[in-house]
Amino acid sequence: xxxxxxxxxxxxxxxxxxxxxxxxxxxxxxxxxxxxxxxxxxxxxxxxxxxxxxxxxxxxxxxxxxxxxxxxxxxxxxxxxxxxxxxxxxxxxxxxxxxxxxxxxxxxxxxxxxxxxxxxxxxxxxxxxxxxxxxxxxxxxxxxxxxxxxxxxxxxxxxxxxxxxxxxxxxxxxxxxxxxxxxxxxxxxxxxxxxxxxxxxxxxxxxxxxxxxxxxxxxxxxxxxxxxxxxxxxxxxxxxxxxxxxxxxxxxxxxxxxxxxxxxxxxxxxxxxxxxxxxxxxxxxxxxxxxxxxxxxxxxxxxxxxxxxxxxxxxxxxxxxxxxxxxxxxxxxxxxxxxxxxxxxxxxxxxxxxxxxxxxxxxxxxxxxxxxxxxxxxxxxxxxxxx
Numbered sequence: 001x002x003x004x005x006x007x008x009x010x011x012x013x014x015x016x017x018x019x020x021x022x023x024x025x026x027x028x029x030x031x032x033x034x035x036x037x038x039x040x041x042x043x044x045x046x047x048x049x050x051x052x053x054x055x056x057x058x059x060x061x062x063x064x065x066x067x068x069x070x071x072x073x074x075x076x077x078x079x080x081x082x083x084x085x086x087x088x089x090x091x092x093x094x095x096x097x098x099x100x101x102x103x104x105x106x107x108x109x110x111x112x113x114x115x116x117x118x119x120x121x122x123x124x125x126x127x128x129x130x131x132x133x134x135x136x137x138x139x140x141x142x143x144x145x146x147x148x149x150x151x152x153x154x155x156x157x158x159x160x161x162x163x164x165x166x167x168x169x170x171x172x173x174x175x176x177x178x179x180x181x182x183x184x185x186x187x188x189x190x191x192x193x194x195x196x197x198x199x200x201x202x203x204x205x206x207x208x209x210x211x212x213x214x215x216x217x218x219x220x221x222x223x224x225x226x227x228x229x230x231x232x233x234x235x236x237x238x239x240x241x242x243x244x245x246x247x248x249x250x251x252x253x254x255x256x257x258x259x260x261x262x263x264x265x266x267x268x269x270x271x272x273x274x275x276x277x278x279x280x281x282x283x284x285x286x287x288x289x290x291x292x293x294x295x296x297x298x299x300x301x302x303x304x305x306x307x308x309x310x311x312x313x314x315x316x317x318x319x320x321x322x323x324x325x326x327x328x329x330x331x332x333x334x335x336x337x338x339x340x341x342x343x344x345x346x347x348x349x350x351x352x353x354x355x356x357x358x359x360x361x362x363x364x365x366x367x368x369x370x371x372x373x374x375x376x377x378x379x380x381x382x383x384x385x386x387x
Contacts, residue, residue: 008050062131082151107147229302232288240301259353262367265306266346279338286336348375
């Protein structure tokens with residue numbers, strides 16, 4: 001039984017590694033919060049299952065009530081896993097209304113009720129002598145574990161109803177979610193048929209599938225398609241169009257939270273005309289390095305000769321005002337070097353926060369207008385030649 005706990009710990013580490021890689025690579029496997037919730041649920045279940053195994057093997061102190069609460073939490077969390085998958089699938093079609101949310105909660109509520117009843121009058125499982133967990137009647141146990149299957153059946157029916165009319169992007173998401181869910185479904189069947197088969201470490205293998213087939217392949221495609229700007233190393237206009245497409249999907253699903261910062265280097269034309277294009281290129285590269293240093297947790301894109309855009313999400317979004325202040329303060333001390341020449345770095349910027357009801361284009365144009373206002377102000381203040 002101890003090696004079961006070790007497998008659970010490996011499953012937890014798998015989740016944490018993939019979360020770290022996803023954050024580091026600055027890409028989302030899915031465009032909603034559903035995947036984050038799924039990861040948290042799997043990690044929580046693995047923790048609870050490990051705690052139960054350690055209690056039963058006398059590795060941590062016995063406590064009947066604590067062990068019972070651990071197992072109750074374990075069985076309540078189980079239907080949350082397919083529920084979040086179903087919620088994600090429904091959100092792809094923008095059909096996640098309050099009525100749907102209410103219907104999705106029904107199997108979960110029934111599970112909670114069954115677990116509470118089982119705590120008072122055991123019919124599905126029991127924490128017996130020496131705090132050992134054991135199943136009781138097969139029919140009673142099925143009553144608790146049947147509700148995750150209800151979610152899976154509902155998800156399959158929903159997919160059949162919408163797959164044929166979905167576009168290619170949606171179909172690809174459907175396929176990956178289905179395969180991921182099948183890891184959980186197969187593990188659940190094996191766990192029910194063979195006592196002692198560990199369900200959730202097997203589910204964590206599904207996360208490996210997602211990483212290998214979604215995130216890693218996505219990164220490879222980006223390299224193949226040369227989505228990086230060759231001069232600065234940041235994302236190019238093609239990548240910007242791709243990423244903005246995902247943001248637009250988030251807006252359509254009501255799950256968007258971001259800000260756009262539009263930037264434009266000041267004085268590039270003067271440097272090109274006076275010192276040559278090599279000096280101008282160094283000026284652009286220095287601008288990109290500075291922007292990447294300030295917004296180090298957000299994707300940066302070069303969308304024109306001296307034009308840059310960044311999409312602020314997560315921690316950068318939360319700290320956007322502080323980052324913009326830091327941008328304005330530190331740009332005053334930045335220099336661009338080219339052979340024997342040194343140029344003060346000057347970059348105009350404008351930031352707009354997405355508000356519900358706005359389109360992505362409206363956010364961009366608002367940020368762009370603020371950037372041009374800032375450009376005029378900075379040029380007057382620093383006496384910078386026209387472009």
